[in-house]
Amino acid sequence: MRSVPFVTVDVFTTSRFAGNPLAVIPDARDLDSAQMQSIATEFGYSESTFVLPPSSPDNTARVRIFTPTAEIPFAGHPNVGTAYVLGRQDEIFGKKAKELGGIIRFEENAGLVEVVLADSERSEVTGARIRAPAPLSVRHDVVPVDLVARCVSIDPAQVKTSPYGPVIASVGLDFAFAELVSLEALGACRPDVSVFREAASTYGAAASGFPLLAQWHSVARARARSKSKSGFFEFIRYIRARMFAPLDDVMEDPATGSASGALAAFLVSQVPEADVEVELTVEQGVEMGRRSIIELKVVKEGGQVTEVYITGQCVMVMQGTVTV
Structure with a gap:
């Protein structure tokens, strides 16, 4: 058995215990797809995300999104919440994002998702803006x-x-x-x-x-x-x-x-x-x-x-x- 760190955030809100909860596994390199699905089912949130190294060095991470029953190609609140979590990890993602004007890029099954981090007056990440990966x-x-x-x-x-x-x-x-x-x-x-x-x-x-x-x-x-x-x-x-x-x-x-x-x-x-x-x-x-x-x-x-x-x-x- 091994332990995998997680964090949870409430998304689309500034109040704890409101908005939409999200579980984020910031380092999912040792997990296979079945384990990711089991973890998402255990949390029971509408979605959970799993962060992996990107295939291209130009991008920030590969992100996989799971509902309690299946993997999905894209969703809004998992991207906003995952970007928020990673953007606050200065030693890993935050500095690189700041070099790119607060932009991070996620590789997902639906395509490349570009995310702009939102900062407060204290330069603390407070949220994010994503661009939908596909045309209407x-x-x-x-x-x-x-x-x-x-x-x-x-x-x-x-x-x-x-x-x-x-x-x-x-x-x-x-x-x-x-x-x-x-x-x-x-x-x-x-x-x-x-x-x-x-x-x-x-x-x-x-x-x-x-x-x-x-x-x-x-x-x-x-x-x-x-x-x-x-x-x-x-x-x-x-x-x-x-x-x-x-x-x-x-x-x-x-x-x-x-x-x-x-x-x-x-x-x-x-x-x-x-x-x-x-x-x-x-x-x-x-x-x-x-x-x-x-x-x-x-x-x-x-x-x-x-x-x-x-x-x-x-x-x-x-x-x-x-x-x-």
């Missing part, structure tokens, strides 16, 4: 409103179909999105595992799509400025969301950066302006008592979403060892 992709399946409603045990009339109905989108990991008519409807959602299984069998081609269903409700609109000289346009700036992943043994996730990034990118793709730059905020985890704040920035050029940035603050919680 939208599946053109017609996701039945009835199926969405049954997944979360609400009346189909609570699911909006205008200006667009439920959709599957991704900036590195597929999610199904549906807008609800009110915050009351959002609060009433209760995942039904049997219906999620039904949805997963129907939409099996989206490996992480329908099993990871996101519900959202916009609570504020504002005037956003176009990058071109066409002026301003109406845009959602604040969103309350919930995300359920019962087939990954995560009945509800307190904060889902990859889902928020995909949702923000999809919304910006729908505005008529060809060149825009939009910032918006997703609030998640409220119903769980783990309020999370996810800040997003989306750039659209020539009619295509070209960049999606996901930003969050973090706080240290625990450290120790895992015996394997």
Whole structure:
């Protein structure tokens, strides 16, 4: 038997015991894939990360991300939290990151993820901003409103179909999105595992799509400025969301950066302006008592979403060892 150090952090929050918890194994060189999966299952968090040496010296680390049931190619809060942990380790990563203007790069199954560390006035790492590794992709399946409603045990009339109905989108990991008519409807959602299984069998081609269903409700609109000289346009700036992943043994996730990034990118793709730059905020985890704040920035050029940035603050919680 041997002991492997770990740390846990709460991500997308500045308050301990809020946000989304993450377990990080800063040195996973002696672990195989089965052991990584077992450790992630033991922690039971929505994700755990395992840090390995990069294949290229130009990059900071290779990062593998596991849910309690499977390895996934990309996720938002694991990248933000892992960057926060490594950025605070000056003797290993911090100095190199500072030489690159606070930038570190993670090799992941979804591609190369660039992370910018966030510093406080005391030059202490407080969080990170990541750039989504993949361009926006939208599946053109017609996701039945009835199926969405049954997944979360609400009346189909609570699911909006205008200006667009439920959709599957991704900036590195597929999610199904549906807008609800009110915050009351959002609060009433209760995942039904049997219906999620039904949805997963129907939409099996989206490996992480329908099993990871996101519900959202916009609570504020504002005037956003176009990058071109066409002026301003109406845009959602604040969103309350919930995300359920019962087939990954995560009945509800307190904060889902990859889902928020995909949702923000999809919304910006729908505005008529060809060149825009939009910032918006997703609030998640409220119903769980783990309020999370996810800040997003989306750039659209020539009619295509070209960049999606996901930003969050973090706080240290625990450290120790895992015996394997």
